[in-house]
Amino acid sequence: MDHLTSLRDAEPTPFWLDDPDRPQGTPALTGGTTCDLLVVGGGYTGLWTALVAKERDPSLDVVLIEADEAGGAASGRNGGFCESSLTHGLHNGLDRWPDEIGILERLGRENLQAIEDTVERHDIDCAWERTGSIVVATEPYQVEGLQHEAEVVARYGGNPVLLDTEAVRAEINSPTFLGGLWNKDDVAMVNPARLAWGLKRACLSLGVRVFEHTPALSLDERGAVMTTRTPYGRITARRVALATNAYPSLLRRHRPYTVPVYDYALMTEPLSERQLASVGWRGRQGFADSANQFHYVRLSADNRILWGGYDAIYRYGGRVRAEHDQRHATFATLARHFFTTFPQLDGVRFTHAWGGAIDTSTRFCVFFDTSHHGKVAYAAGYTGLGVGATRFGAEVMLDLLAGERTERTALDLVRRKPLPFPPEPVRSIGIGLTKWSLARADLNEGRRNLWLRSLDRFGLGFDS
Incomplete structure (x- = not known):
């Protein structure tokens, strides 16, 4: 044939989302509300952030908003490879954080086991x-x-x-x-959409208020709190975790980093x-x-x-x-x-x-930042290896929002951001040249040309 x-x-x-057991979406937010923690984004990063926050402190009032439905974007349509690596593979991590790679590998394995434990504890039917x-x-x-x-x-x-x-x-x-x-x-294999839906169900069971079809339109600081405008209401929160990943950040200064x-x-x-x-x-x-x-x-x-x-x-x-x-x-x-x-x-x-x-991102794995005097935290840049690493990203954001110095927040991986992408048209030219060069390397027994060697020298190189 x-x-x-x-x-x-x-x-x-997406095959995973074409499922007769796909759960019904939750209603959109109408009217104003207040909370202790607002999570913006209903993919893995946001779902893990809401869930871990409630597991750490059940009394915390947590609201999660999602522009579409939980798991409807990258979290529900990926390959379902849940890996322990937090650095998009051992070699990428070894090249960038040689002094920390042993800690990063250990934390990654602990994180993968914590995901498996969560799947069992909350009886998440995700073909793990x-x-x-x-x-x-x-x-x-x-x-x-x-x-x-x-x-x-x-x-x-x-x-x-x-x-x-x-x-x-x-x-x-x-x-x-x-x-x-x-x-x-x-590495574990998982049905990615069912994992997202199971995390959403776990969040709801612990009292997280989930509002789907509720995009965040703005983010503003008002004294000791943050306010977020949505189409039908405004949310006032003491802390905000941004988990929008490939979508434009509510923080404009973060947009060049992905x-x-x-x-x-x-x-x-x-x-x-x-x-x-x-x-x-x-x-x-x-x-x-x-x-x-x-x-x-x-x-x-x-x-x-x-x-x-x-x-x-x-x-x-x-x-x-x-x-x-x-x-x-x-x-x-x-x-x-x-x-x-x-x-x-x-x-x-x-x-x-x-x-x-x-x-x-230019370092091919997650990075972090805070803004608005520590009231807002951000994680993004997983570069296609986020099924597992997003739970680690959630824990880091919660540590940062709490102002805690932990083993995680002390890492260079957490404290330093990658280089931003240049503006157009340089961005498109650079990405196009890199892709062409990688394809040429595949045809030339892996030998990297001058462009790829230059990227390596500046810490921007990657082999896939």
Whole structure:
């Protein structure tokens, strides 16, 4: 079957959100209200912030507002890789915070376990599977790098398993796989939308007041409190946590620190027993390849294959628009790559094709700040690895709002912000040149050109 034919019936909507058990939205805020803590944004960062705040102090009056519905943006449409890394991978963290990386890795593993404990404590039905993830080599030059990667991961407390060609294909059968590195402990697979919905339900059960379809229009300081205007009312709060991520911040001076980059994914129909047997995959791990322009891939609970990544698209001006969620050229590319990786699945059709914006920062992981004399805290910039790290981000924001010096707030990762992105048109030119250079490196055995080496030298480099 032609790879384009496989897309013929694909629904232009995120698979995870196309769920008959999707909960009903809560009513919008009408009229004014007051609270101790206002959380702006109903994705993972906001939901975790509200939940952890109530767990720390059940008497706290917490309000969460969301412009759409909880989990409707990046939190409900990602790949569902919940990783322990707080720094978008060990190497990115090691390059930027070598003196702190041991602490960061430990805090990340503690954070992942805390997420699992929350899923169990609140009985969140999100298909949580602690299966780990495999980095696969698809080019000969990438195989050698896996050995070095295994040594570094083990040095900082990981439990990596190095796989040769036969071993990796015994786990997931693809003729393109030449080797693999299985991180068995530090990654869980999850249904991302159901995780968001479960966190929302947990928040409501603890007394958080959640108002959906309630965008925040402004943020102003009025003496000892902050006021936030919404379409039908005004909220007065002692503290505010901003969790808007890829969307424009209510704090204008923070906007240059993130840009929205669009990522895309496909979901197949459920595999038959014969099709699944042809792939193997009894361990149900997620996997990603080693290229700069990489794919991320996993099985759903009903044995569909999610196939995402590769293209990362920035739109001039950095506007987040619903029409950007569809990009047919990328879907065609992804379908072609899918059947190259799994030729034994010829004839499989895709049922869903979608995209969404990622809040990208120049250091490729979360950063923090406060404003308005410490009454407002902000976390953003997860760069596509926020399913797990958002809970850590929530804890940091709550520490900052409380004015507490903790192990978390003492970190350089927390105390220092990344470099901002330049204004247009320099921003688009730089992002375009970087993407072109990364693609060239993939075709040149990973060798980085002068532009990428210059970014590395200034602390702006990244390998994916």
